[in-house]
Amino acid sequence: NMNIHLQEIIESFCPYCGESIQLLVDCSVPHQEYIEDCQVCCRPMQIMANVNEEGIPNVQVQSETD
DSSP, rough: OOOSSSEEEEEEOHHHHHHHEEEEEETTEEEEEEEEEEETTTEEEEEEEEEETTEEEEEEEEEETT
């Protein structure tokens, strides 16, 4: 039973207030897009996460209006 990390915490920045934020990414899903509110300013950010074959997530954060 291999113990692989299915969830990873990614450090990013809010596109609105510029504060450092932490995003919990589900690495068992290869591609996902969702809206999450900034923990600091509470504005909705669009999160796009792509997980490669090694299970390493690449996350893009942008404002919902872009």
